Amino acid sequence: MRNCHRVLGAIAVLLISAPAAHATSAGAVEGRGVSPRTDALSRPAVPLPWGDSLTVDRTGYVNRGGDVTVYGTYRCVYDTVDSPRASILVTLTQGAERDTIGSAPAICDGQQHRWAVNGTGGAYYVGGAAYAEARMVKYGDRGDFVPMPRTVADTEHSITLVNGMR
Template sequence: MRMRHASGLAAVAALLAATAAPAFAAPADPADSLTVDKTARVAKDGTVSISGTYRCTGDTTNEPVYVGSTLRQKSWGDGIGGTRAVCDGKRHRWTNTGRPGEPGYRPGPARVEANMIRLRKDRNGSLMAHYLSSQSRPVKLTAKEQPKDHAK
């Protein structure tokens, strides 16, 4: 049952993180940072992988932190996965992977928007997203190499 709950929180976090940070967001702690790599990858089956780095501090036992991302190409955009963050003050790598629907993504220019959010319960017990860091940048979407089958 605990795994279901964690999966549900990840889905909520990914959805919230895929939206732009609201104008009323509190200033981020300077110890919290987020980057997006300049290259993202798309496999032949349409699976997209986006990555970067993050750093955050604070206890995540009762207030989980997630890195969510959105990929945009031409007029198409999709949330691509979500990663649960480890907030120990050290820099960590994140990779979000997802397989969006049609029309799918092609190698070429694209844009990634990434958000790092902390989920906190308000007085009523509802989860509220607190934006810690965001980055939006152009990326080059490249074809991901498929493993070669060496069996003959």
């Protein structure tokens, strides 16, 4: 029985290390001028943790006048073909009210930062369930006469608006 476990462990180690061996051999083939094989195993299946990312906190705040504050985090990676500036745009839905409540500036330095958007967006919000959509937009200098905005990260989910500003 003990040897059976050892054999299974050795097989598991071989299977886990197989993708790494494939990547190493693909790099060696590429060095000889032959194009590397691209298949589903050689591409990452999940977003990389050091790329652009955006989150929205599950709790937002609303005061008696209907002004809301929504919080979250972002990571914006600086690319030499893009401007180092970006914006986070937030849209809030509660019942029949759906409005863009505002935006926050973002710094593209690769670090994780907190953001907060305050505003009303012209709608009247109250405490309770709501739906938040956030989008991070970069302004690229890709040879265009006018830098065009492009969405690099977005998220949306249900949040709870509570009374009292943080």
